[in-house]
Amino acid sequence: MTAGIPEYPQPRGCPYHPPAGYAEYDRHGPVSRVRLYNGRQVWAVTGHAEARRVLLDPATYSSDRVHPHYPALAPRFESARKVRNFIGMDPPEHTVQRRMLLSSFTVKKAQALRPRIQALVDNLIDTIEAKGPVADLVPEFALPVPSIVICELLGVPYADHTFFEQQSRRVVTGSTSLEESADAFAQLSAYLDGLIGRKQQDPGDGLLDTLIAEQVETGVLTRRELVDIALLLLVAGHETTASAIALGVLTLLEHPDQLAALRADASLLPTAVEELLRFMAIADGIARFATADAELAGQRIRAGDGIVVVISTANRDDAAFPGPADFEIERGARNHVSFGHGVHQCIGQNLARAEMEIALGTLFRRLPGLRLARDSGELPIKEAGGVQGIWELPVTW
Amino acid sequence: MRITADQGRCLGAGQCVLSAPDRFDQSELGLVVVLDPEVPDGDERRFRAILDLCPSQALSLEV
Numbered sequence: 001m002t003a004g005i006p007e008y009p010q011p012r013g014c015p016y017h018p019p020a021g022y023a024e025y026d027r028h029g030p031v032s033r034v035r036l037y038n039g040r041q042v043w044a045v046t047g048h049a050e051a052r053r054v055l056l057d058p059a060t061y062s063s064d065r066v067h068p069h070y071p072a073l074a075p076r077f078e079s080a081r082k083v084r085n086f087i088g089m090d091p092p093e094h095t096v097q098r099r100m101l102l103s104s105f106t107v108k109k110a111q112a113l114r115p116r117i118q119a120l121v122d123n124l125i126d127t128i129e130a131k132g133p134v135a136d137l138v139p140e141f142a143l144p145v146p147s148i149v150i151c152e153l154l155g156v157p158y159a160d161h162t163f164f165e166q167q168s169r170r171v172v173t174g175s176t177s178l179e180e181s182a183d184a185f186a187q188l189s190a191y192l193d194g195l196i197g198r199k200q201q202d203p204g205d206g207l208l209d210t211l212i213a214e215q216v217e218t219g220v221l222t223r224r225e226l227v228d229i230a231l232l233l234l235v236a237g238h239e240t241t242a243s244a245i246a247l248g249v250l251t252l253l254e255h256p257d258q259l260a261a262l263r264a265d266a267s268l269l270p271t272a273v274e275e276l277l278r279f280m281a282i283a284d285g286i287a288r289f290a291t292a293d294a295e296l297a298g299q300r301i302r303a304g305d306g307i308v309v310v311i312s313t314a315n316r317d318d319a320a321f322p323g324p325a326d327f328e329i330e331r332g333a334r335n336h337v338s339f340g341h342g343v344h345q346c347i348g349q350n351l352a353r354a355e356m357e358i359a360l361g362t363l364f365r366r367l368p369g370l371r372l373a374r375d376s377g378e379l380p381i382k383e384a385g386g387v388q389g390i391w392e393l394p395v396t397w
Numbered sequence: 398m399r400i401t402a403d404q405g406r407c408l409g410a411g412q413c414v415l416s417a418p419d420r421f422d423q424s425e426l427g428l429v430v431v432l433d434p435e436v437p438d439g440d441e442r443r444f445r446a447i448l449d450l451c452p453s454q455a456l457s458l459e460v
Contacts, residue, residue, distance in 0.1 A: 055452075056452075056454065095408070098408055098409075099408075099409075099426070099427075102408070102409035102426060102427025102428065103425060103426055103427045104427075105409065105411075105427065106409065106411060106414075106423040106427045107411040107414040107415060107418075107423060108423065334412070334415070334416070334450055335449070335450060339410075340452070341452050342452050342453070343408055343452065343453055345408070345410045345452035345453075346410075347409070347410075349410065349411070350411050350415070
């Protein structure tokens with residue numbers, strides 16, 4: 001009876017709404033069976049309370065990517081098994097690595113980076129204005145903002161951005177094949193290994209340099225372990241936020257009453273960004289597997305079962321968010337699960353918030369006539385199984 | 398009621414600081430610091446909601 005079991009993931013018809021096909025999961029309650037690309041059946045956790053419960057219980061719901069029970073949501077996740085860093089570990093192993101990084105990602109550190117982010121956002125808009133319309137905001141704005149910020153934070157030369165952005169794109173795209181993602185991981189690993197080797201001889205002042213001095217030279221981390229951590233920080237540090245900025249521009253343009261309210265009162269930016277995060281759910285789903293038998297919303301989960309926490313539907317659960325399909329910049333709800341929840345909740349979330357606030361706030365202030373240069377229905381949507389968003393965003397003003 | 402924080406559980410997401418910067422801070426290591434633990438009568442509901450946002454469940458309310 002696999003024919004009646006819906007597939008996960010599915011492509012979005014509108015880039016900021018969950019796929020229409022996910023409505024079928026809900027017919028079976030907040031925890032239901034879905035089928036992955038490789039035929040494996042796993043549990044889809046679509047309710048908000050249930051999603052939180054799974055994400056808050058790493059002892060029962062493991063993130064260990066090396067374990068054969070950890071479900072690959074797309075072929076690219078099979079090659080990600082070889083990259084060992086804290087996102088794919090459980091406590092206490094996870095905790096050791098995460099704590100090495102915390103001091104660089106505090107609310108105060110993100111706050112301190114704001115003037116720099118503002119300056120580079122202004123520079124990019126200067127260039128866009130000088131060139132004149134039409135501009136594609138994906139390569140000309142949404143991508144360089146987080147890419148420059150994460151380079152400066154880590155101590156990665158931005159001069160190499162074309163290389164690592166292309167390889168990162170192959171890593172996070174849902175349609176990337178096993179071979180292609182393995183090659184992209186290998187290229188990024190070789191690049192970062194070379195960079196770390198050069199830094200050992202000639203230290204700079206980035207986070208990678210700090211980690212070399214404090215963790216590698218002291219024997220806490222191997223060079224290979226640092227390469228795997230650096231890979232996560234570099235890829236996750238720019239691809240997700242770039243998608244969120246571009247899709248955030250589109251979402252606001254498509255909700256003109258909300259955009260007008262935001263333009264009228266810039267103090268609404270933080271809640272507007274929080275609502276964008278909830279509404280867009282750039283990370284569509286998060287994988288786990290059960291380490292023990294458990295019960296969840298009346299379903300009996302067996303040890304070894306695969307699980308996908310469906311972020312895009314948990315964020316649209318009307319028990320947690322009244323009128324969940326409405327985009328309301330003053331909603332003021334921070335309990336969405338777009339950054340995940342539990343011990344793995346995004347370490348870069350405060351940096352992401354700062355980048356989104358400054359990028360979106362400045363763009364709409366400086367280009368008041370901003371509008372799409374192409375019908376929104378014709379914008380290419382990112383494939384299922386990867387970071388969600390749009391590939392192009394041609395605009396005029 | 399008083400807020401208590403368990404630095405041993407904290408993983409530095411900063412949700413508490415974002416919610417109530419007058420009550421919470423992060424140390425140099427990125428771990429939670431409670432600046433003012435007293436929760437006035439009538440404010441308990443608001444603080445329960447703030448504590449509920451903590452992804453590592455490092456915060457609790459005690460009588």
